[in-house]
Amino acid sequence: SQQGEEDPQALSIQEGENATMNCSYKTSINNLQWYRQNSGRGLVHLILIRSNEREKHSGRLRVTLDTSKKSSSLLITASRAADTASYFCALGRYGGATNKLIFGTGTLLAVQP
Amino acid sequence: EPEVTQTPSHQVTQMGQEVILRCVPISNHLYFYWYRQILGQKVEFLVSFYNNEISEKSEIFDDQFSVERPDGSNFTLKIRSTKLEDSAMYFCASRDYTTDTQYFGPGTRLTVL
Numbered sequence: 581s582q583q584g585e586e587d588p589q590a591l592s593i594q595e596g597e598n599a600t601m602n603c604s605y606k607t608s609i610n611n612l613q614w615y616r617q618n619s620g621r622g623l624v625h626l627i628l629i630r631s632n633e634r635e636k637h638s639g640r641l642r643v644t645l646d647t648s649k650k651s652s653s654l655l656i657t658a659s660r661a662a663d664t665a666s667y668f669c670a671l672g673r674y675g676g677a678t679n680k681l682i683f684g685t686g687t688l689l690a691v692q693p
Numbered sequence: 694e695p696e697v698t699q700t701p702s703h704q705v706t707q708m709g710q711e712v713i714l715r716c717v718p719i720s721n722h723l724y725f726y727w728y729r730q731i732l733g734q735k736v737e738f739l740v741s742f743y744n745n746e747i748s749e750k751s752e753i754f755d756d757q758f759s760v761e762r763p764d765g766s767n768f769t770l771k772i773r774s775t776k777l778e779d780s781a782m783y784f785c786a787s788r789d790y791t792t793d794t795q796y797f798g799p800g801t802r803l804t805v806l
Contacts, residue, residue: 583735611793622799623736623784628792668736672793678749679788680726681795683736 584612584652584669584684592690599656601687603669604649611672612645612652613681616665623668626654661693695719697798699785705804706775714770714801716785724788725768726795727760729753729781736784742768775805 584603593599603612614626629636629645629652636643642655656663666688670681698717706712718725727739740750742760750758759771768787772779785798 613794615797620782620802623797625794625796628794630793670736670795672795678741678743679724679793679795680738680741680749681728681736681786682738683728685735 583682584671586667586669586684586687588687589685590688590690592692593659594692595659595661597659599659599663599689599691601654601667601689603652603654603684605652605669605671605684606650607671607673607682609647609671609673610679612643613670613672614641614643614652614654615668615670615683617668617686618665626667628672656689659689659691661691663689664691665689697785697787697796699783699798699801701801702799703802703804705806708777708805709774712772712775712803714772714783714785714803716768716770716798717766718768718785718787719789719796720766722787722796723790724748725762726786726788727770728784728786728797730784730800731781739770739783772803775803777805779803780805 584605611630613628615623640657645652666686668686669684700715725742730736741748757773782800784800786795788795
């Protein structure tokens, strides 16, 4: 399918631990974006990684992209209770004026205090 | 920091009624989108809009849906005759052309009774 498939579907960790979420996909992409969604709320953009990039960092976030394996991972280091949310990868495909995003199914992260 | 805004935050309507969901994209963005998320499901692309016309629409975006940019700031999604299955969270997004990042609004929760 075109969409990203995240795993695990749910992840529960203790505060201070690292959380790793993976996204696999089957189509070609121009970029891959990660979003966070707190329960019932809006989508907050975390990080964008382009298809010619392998790794990006933003604060406690580290994203990797392996286009040969068609997979990406999001690492949150030193997690906090406030990181509890759903995390989605979204595939950005080059499409001229469109560039729509195709979202994955998400990983529900619970960080226990 | 500029952000996408949406009104109302929650709309309750009767089946068969028309609803208009409103969005104010980030001011210097040119590409606009509507997505929806049915409760517990993934975010789905509805339509993209550029240069005052639809650039792409999904199969969900049938004749009951329309979009408009009535002035220089607002971007609206109209559902002509709502159905029960239109109940969802509707997100507006605008894209920064220089970075390809899509910024999402907080969403409008539409409940069709």
